[in-house]
Amino acid sequence: MHKPLAGQIALVTGASSGIGSGVAAALADAGAHVAINYNYNYHSHAEPAEKLAAAITAKGGEAFALGADVSDEAQVDAMFDAVVKRYGTVDIVVANSGLQKDAKFTALTLADWRIVIETNLTGQFLTARRAVREFERRGPRNVSKALGKIICMSSVHEVIPWAGHVNYAASKGGIQMMMKSLAQEVAPQRIRVNGIAPGAIRTPINQDTRDTREKLDRLLRLIPYGRVGEVEDIGRAAVWLASDESDYVVGTTLFVDGGMTLYPGFADNG
Ligand code: NAI
Ligand code: BGC
Numbered sequence: 001m002h003k004p005l006a007g008q009i010a011l012v013t014g015a016s017s018g019i020g021s022g023v024a025a026a027l028a029d030a031g032a033h034v035a036i037n038y039n040y041n042y043h044s045h046a047e048p049a050e051k052l053a054a055a056i057t058a059k060g061g062e063a064f065a066l067g068a069d070v071s072d073e074a075q076v077d078a079m080f081d082a083v084v085k086r087y088g089t090v091d092i093v094v095a096n097s098g099l100q101k102d103a104k105f106t107a108l109t110l111a112d113w114r115i116v117i118e119t120n121l122t123g124q125f126l127t128a129r130r131a132v133r134e135f136e137r138r139g140p141r142n143v144s145k146a147l148g149k150i151i152c153m154s155s156v157h158e159v160i161p162w163a164g165h166v167n168y169a170a171s172k173g174g175i176q177m178m179m180k181s182l183a184q185e186v187a188p189q190r191i192r193v194n195g196i197a198p199g200a201i202r203t204p205i206n207q208d209t210r211d212t213r214e215k216l217d218r219l220l221r222l223i224p225y226g227r228v229g230e231v232e233d234i235g236r237a238a239v240w241l242a243s244d245e246s247d248y249v250v251g252t253t254l255f256v257d258g259g260m261t262l263y264p265g266f267a268d269n270g
Contacts, residue, residue, distance in 0.1 A: 003030055003031030004239065004243040004245065005027060005031045005032040005092070005242060006032075006143075007031070008032045008033070008091040008092055008144060009083070009087040009088070009090045009092070010032040010034045010035070010092035010093070010094065010242065011034075011037065011080070011083050011092070011093050012036060012094040013068075013070050013096050013097040013123070013127055014039070014070070014096045015034075015036040015038065015049060015052065015096065016036070016038035016039070016045040017203065017204055018204055018231060019096060019153065019198060019201055019203055019234050020094070022234055023238045024063070026232065026236060026239050027094075027235075027239060028056040028059075028062075028063055030239045030242075030243070032092060032242075033061075033062040033087055034053075034056065034061070035065075035079075035090070036052055037068055037079060039070075041069050045067075046065065049065035049066075049067075066082050066083070070123030070124075071115075071118040071123045072126075073126055076123075076127055080130045080134055084134065088138075089137075089141065090131065090148070091143060092148070092151070093148070093149070094150075094153065094238060095124040095128055095150065095152050096151075096153040097119060097124075097127075098119060098120045098153060100168050100205055101116050101168075103164065104164055105166050108166060113167045116171050117167065117170065120175065121175060124153075128150050128178075128182060132150070135147045135148030135189070136189070144243075145190070145244050145247045147191050148192075149193075149194075150182075150192070150193045150194075151195070151196060151241050151242065152175050152179040152193070152194070152195040152196075153175075153195070154176055154195040154197045154253055155197055156255065156257050157173075158172040158173050158175060158197055159173075159176075159197075159261060160260070172197075175195065176195065179193055179194070180251050192246075192247070193250070193251060194241050194250070194251065196238060196254050197253045197255045197257065198233075198234050198256050199255070199256065199258050199259075199261075200219055200222070200229060200257075202228050202230055202231070210228065216228075222260055222264055223258040223259060223260055224259030224260075225258030229256065229258060234256055
């Protein structure tokens with residue numbers, strides 16, 4: 001099997017569940033050694049991360065699980081220190097951790113505004129900043145054309161407004177411009193920063209949108225391609241964006257959404 005990421009080290013945040021787990025597994029299948037982050041504050045998340053690391057190792061890959069809250073600067077630093085200690089450096093960083101705290105705007109609490117912005121946006125800032133510092137510290141390495149690659153997990157809601165989810169959509173809109181501005185700043189150092197904008201992917205974050213036939217039908221009306229996405233769809237996109245196959249792709253958001261951003265409401269109307 002072709003291993004486009006052989007010899008490279010990857011760190012995936014929020015990889016104890018959903019998309020992060022799928023991305024970590026796909027990067028490992030592509031030959032990368034993978035550090036699997038889970039949220040240190042929720043001990044229940046250690047177990048799935050450790051199970052994933054064990055499954056990767058059982059298949060002949062290399063991985064380990066490590067806890068850190070990405071919204072905490074000291075914990076992000078400690079997370080990178082642990083990866084560098086174990087593997088020497090990092091080549092691919094997927095800033096994926098994220099959560100939703102949904103509410104009608106007038107009922108949205110400051111606490112729920114803050115936790116979403118701090119996890120989704122500040123968490124990606126802290127993760128990407130430390131990634132760039134690490135790429136600069138270790139300098140060129142003979143494993144990739146780029147000095148390093150950062151993938152920011154965004155969402156279709158970086159462009160699709162989302163009533164009842166103002167905090168979340170604001171965080172993803174912020175990620176879009178953070179990603180692009182950072183990409184512009186570090187491209188001269190041959191650091192590639194890109195985003196992935198998933199549509200509706202089957203994970204715990206949106207379980208409630210699929211738990212009855214009626215809700216699923218309503219969701220499917222938003223997806224021209226006619227199916228909910230799977231974490232493997234995002235894993236394959238991440239492998240490509242992390243590999244030299246996408247070496248000239250810089251500062252782009254790759255939408256992996258079954259056409260959700262195609263304004264499906266206009267398909268038979270207007
Ligand atoms: P999930 O709930 O299954 O996974 C979220 C992960 O983030 C978990 O591993 C959780 O432990 C971690 N996390 C939360 N707070 C954290 C913190 N402070 N520090 C470290 N890790 C933390 O949800 P899912 O769907 O896998 O979400 C992953 C990313 O994909 C998120 O950024 C989400 O916004 C994004 N996304 C998800 C879509 C979907 O349809 N599932 C669509 C578009 C984007
Ligand atoms: C959200 C999911 C939602 C998807 C499509 C994601 O960013 O986290 O809950 O299903 O966008 O609307």
